[in-house]
Amino acid sequence: MKDKDGLLQNAGINTRLSHLGNDPSEYHGFVNPPVVHASTVLFPNAKAMETRAQKYTYGTRGTPTTDALCEAIDALEGSAGTILVPSGLAAVTVPFLAFLSSGDHALIVDSVYTPTRHFCDTMLTRLGVEVEYYDPAIGAGIEQLFKPNTKLVHTEAPGSNTFEMQDIPAIAAIAHKHGAVVAMDNTWATPVYFRPLDFGVDISIHAATKYPAGHSDILMGTVSANAKHWEQLKEANITLGICGAPDDAYQVLRGLRTMGIRLERHNESALAVAKWLEGREEVAKVLHPALPSFKGHDIWKRDFKGASGIFSFVLKADSAEQYKAKAHAFLDALSIFGLGWSWGGFECLAVHVNLNDRRIAKAPEGGPLIRLQIGLEDVADIKADIERGFAASNAV
Structure with missing residues (x-):
């Protein structure tokens, strides 16, 4: 991309997504980089092997395929470096292990992804880390929770399932004042709609399983760090022996090419359905940050470029x-919506959410909480399917 680098910095997001992370001139003109399967990498001589004096040394430390994806993510995030891991959960746990030690105190948002909470309450606690959950609406008030041993603050905005917004710049400023690392799970927005490092976050986390891959067939996570924290993150990842597979990296890189236009459709359709649901008598409340009625809407509007x-x-x-x-009657009557975990693919999904693990950010009252992933189907068909669900639930 010798001639394109400068142009891409100021190009629109879809132009950047179409060209980041690939250089056809390096691969005989082929548009996409090849999939390099590798464990062993050969050295030309013993001295080179001893000093590791070449770019690639072993499969776990990167290949041209995984590097292409990492370079694309770095360009999107504005990060100093990115690691690839086998799942979105691993993208959370690896930086926790990188920056926390026995005796440390970690502040975790209470609206966190449920498997993250499970990791904190089991393995992290067993390793001697003190875990404390905080209100997602706390903002700068988080300073009251800091202790001399507070080393990491984990944020997630919007929050899992209930979509609480967080004042990320305010939280990051307080954390840095006390010398703590700030991590953020930014899977919902992707770097297309929010760039955490621009708002004071040190470690940006994504389940690439979701929108980057986009087709419900790949498991992968990415973790991107600013310059101050990159070396420590990279060293921890190498020490743990965790890496992303080249075939999966290739598929995610391919998914990035269309992520911008897919997100536009997801954004438009989901907001149309959310607004429609607000007017339905079967609905007690809609939890969508882009709705003016949502409690955290002002923060979303201030910081985010889209939903x-x-x-x-x-x-x-x-x-x-x-x-x-x-809830079961509603879900069982759906046809276009599939009942399944995850989201970010091309298809509509629905889930009955259980929030029994919450300590502060409790479930909203008035009825069961239903989470919808609005896919790429036509909005009229999506609404008709939801109508079938309402008819079934009304009969209960």
Whole structure:
């Protein structure tokens, strides 16, 4: 990309996504980089092997395929370096292990991804790290929770399932004042709609399984660090022996090419469905940061460039005893929506959310919480499917 580097810096997002992380001149003119399968890498002589005096030394430390994806992610994130890991959860746990030690104190947002909480409450606690959960709306008030041994603050905006917004710049400023590392799970927005490092975050985390891959067939996570924290992150990753597979990296790199236009469609369709749901008598509340009625809308509008395709709503129920029955009736009547974990693919998905693990950011009242991933299907068909769900839940 010798002649394109300068141009791409100021180009639009879809232009950048189409050209980042590939240089056809390095591969005989082929548009996409080849998939390099590698464990052993040969050295020309013993001295080169001893000093590791070449770019590639072993498969776990990178290949041209994985490097192409990392370079693309770095360009999107504005990061000093990126590691690839086998899942979105690994993208959270590797930096935790990189920057926390026994005796440290970690502040974790209470609206965190449930498997992240499980890791914190089990393995991280067992390793001697003190874990404390905080209110996602705390903002600069988080300073009251800091201790001399607070070493990491983990953020996630919007929050998992309930989509609480966080004042990331305010939290980051307080954390840095106390010498703590700030990590953020930015899977919902992707670097297309929010660049964490531009807002004071040190470690940006993504489940590339979601929008970067985009087709519900790849598991991968990316972790990007600023210059201050890159070497420590990279060393931890090498020490743990965790790496992304070349075939998966290739597929994610290919997914990036269309991520911008896919996100535009997810954004537009999800917001149309969310606005429609606000007017339905079967709905007690819609949880979507781009809606003016949402509590954290002002922060979303201030910091984010767009919204993705996932949000939740409260299905109205007269009593707690009805919650599960109404939720199951609604979900079982859906045809276009699949019932399955994850999101970010091309298809609509629906899930009945359980928030029993929450300590501060409790589940909204009024009925069961239904999370929707709005895919690339036509909005009219999506609404018709939801109508079928409402008809079934109304019959309970």
